[in-house]
Amino acid sequence: MFQGILIAGFGGQGVLSTGQLLAYAGMLEDKHVAWIPSYGPEMRGGTANCGVTISDIPISSPVVTEPTVLIAMNRPSLEKFEPKIVQDGIALINSSLVDTEVQRDDIKSVYINANELAEEIGNSKIANNIILGALVEMTGVVSGESVVESLKKVLPPKRHNLIDINREALEKGKKLAEEARVKTAM
Amino acid sequence: MRKKLSKVLMKGNEAIGEGAVRAGCRYFFGYPITPQSELPHYLAKRLPEENGVYLQSESETSAINMVYGAAGAGSRVMTSSSGPGISLMQEGISYIAGAELPCVIVNMMRGGPGLGNIAPAQSDYLQAVKGGGHGDYFVVCIAPASVQEIIDFMYDAFDIADKYFTPVMVLADGILGQMMEPVEFKENQEMELPEKPWAANGKRGRESKNIINSLYIVPEDLEEHNFKLKDKYSIIEEKEQRWEEYYTEDAELVLTAFGTSARVCKAVVDKARQEGLAVGLIRPIMVWPFPQKAFDKVIHSAKQFLTVEMNTGQMVEDVKLAVAGRRPVYFTGRPGGMLPIANDIFEEVKKLMSGGAE
Structure with a gap:
């Protein structure tokens, strides 16, 4: 098992913390994990991304140059990283902020209007975890329980009141991925 | 303990x-x-x-x-x-x-x-x-x-x-x-x-x-x-010489790299071994003192050395001193903040092992 996951979006969309959550979940399952942020001369409102590698064998370079999965939280991220996804890889797209479609037909793409769905659940900040829920369902890279367990470690204690709503977000994403799979099967 | x-x-x-x-x-x-x-x-x-x-x-x-x-x-x-x-x-x-x-x-x-x-x-x-x-x-x-x-x-x-x-x-x-x-x-x-x-x-x-x-x-x-x-x-x-050996016992081509480059090189060794190529890695843990002993140990089986760095060729000088002319030493690297890519290094390894470097 090897997944090189690239999570990209605007600064402030929870891109880095989503990656940490995923890495933590992999660690809880005793897998090899590495997390690395883009740390260029970034600016407020600019793009942010991080790479998360989860693997059964030791990880060579933690930098994800050819992602098996891309989470594109905004349009510039999709444009920049779509060409780099491996063949038969997965693109998870936040269609709330991306009004274009994936050009390639050799990857699997799933569109999730995460911002609207997050508002419906009741907190705009959980959009990233809806998409993370879909990723977990589609790849099986870690279990959903491990992600919830990681929330307890990654969120500071004073934010533990947000665990339930984040769990709901992960569930929502899982359901959407299941539906997408049914659709593809038909 | x-x-x-x-x-x-x-x-x-x-x-x-x-x-x-x-x-x-x-x-x-x-x-x-x-x-x-x-x-x-x-x-x-x-x-x-x-x-x-x-x-x-x-x-x-x-x-x-x-x-x-x-x-x-x-x-x-x-x-x-x-x-x-x-x-x-x-x-x-x-x-x-x-x-x-x-x-x-x-x-x-x-x-x-x-x-x-x-x-x-x-x-x-x-x-x-x-x-x-x-x-x-x-x-x-x-x-x-x-x-x-x-x-x-x-x-x-x-x-x-x-x-x-x-x-x-x-x-x-x-x-x-x-x-x-x-x-x-x-x-x-x-x-x-x-x-x-x-x-x-x-x-x-x-x-x-x-x-x-x-x-x-x-x-x-x-x-x-x-x-x-x-x-x-x-x-x-x-x-105080310290190093890690990775599949060096019978290696005909020995990679040398430290830090992140060495992580990438381990993936190269894994790939080479899967394809039956006798490739190993010396990873200096101490870069001063340089692990001279590691090179003396592998020199009987090693036919050539390839140093991989995130620069245009620095540690390769110490590898050459350690090998002391006994075998050829080659270099590949990516400077400027770029990373060596495992596949690129593997191509280099294959070229060297098929005698294509001359």
Whole structure:
């Protein structure tokens, strides 16, 4: 098992913390994990991304140059990283902020209007975890329980009141991925 | 035995900070620079919890001289920076080496020369292993390749500094500072730090005062001092070589790489072995003293060497010295903040093994 996951979006969309959550979940399952942020001369409102590698064998370079999965939280991220996804890889797209479609037909793409769905659940900040829920369902890279367990470690204690709503977000994403799979099967 | 505790996910820069504190470091003087700023940031919070002192100086020149002072007073002390800041510190490092004081200096390397950029690189290898500042001296240089090693090596860095009265440099690249990996900390133990009766920390009933100096104005005296340093370096070269061997026993082509480059090279070795090619890796853990013994050990089976670095060819000079003309030594590298790619290196390996390099 090897997944090189690239999570990209605007600064402030929870891109880095989503990656940490995923890495933590992999660690809880005793897998090899590495997390690395883009740390260029970034600016407020600019793009942010991080790479998360989860693997059964030791990880060579933690930098994800050819992602098996891309989470594109905004349009510039999709444009920049779509060409780099491996063949038969997965693109998870936040269609709330991306009004274009994936050009390639050799990857699997799933569109999730995460911002609207997050508002419906009741907190705009959980959009990233809806998409993370879909990723977990589609790849099986870690279990959903491990992600919830990681929330307890990654969120500071004073934010533990947000665990339930984040769990709901992960569930929502899982359901959407299941539906997408049914659709593809038909 | 130290028992291992449960894992935590930690950034390399923070791991250096925590590792240093656990190794008994109580003083840090530094100035922020990417890609190592999380380290001073971490220690700014952590050191006061241990009754230590964190101080952001007005410049790197100032920071290293504060390190000189604290080391002279007998404390475990550290500073950190990246390329441009480390260059500014070189005068002070030379003084510390001359005065024979223990301290730890972290260089989280970035692209150069000049301001270069802030991306990960191994651009300061030669500066680090050839002394770095003026005069006739060496600095012990330890090169971790994972966040766990960073933690483990911080103990070694401070111990070696104290044992040999020398500055020790932790030489890593920006990736190791920025990445998060699972780490396990050993259970905290009461540490017995060595006595430092030579420290300039007040007379304390001694008959004469301790003086710390790097000035030997009489040539005969300085020559004696230089030979004394030389003897010390010879002992370090004999006793402190450290390296990792990866599939080297029967390797016909031996890769050599340190830090992040070595991680990439391990993937290359795995791939080569899957295809039946006898490829191995020597990963210097100490880059000074350079692991000469590792090369003597593999020379019977090795037909050629390929050095991989995140620069345009620096450690390859030491590999050539170690191989001493017995076999050909080749180089491939990516400078400027770019990373060597496993597939590219593998192509190079295949070319060399099919005799295509000539």
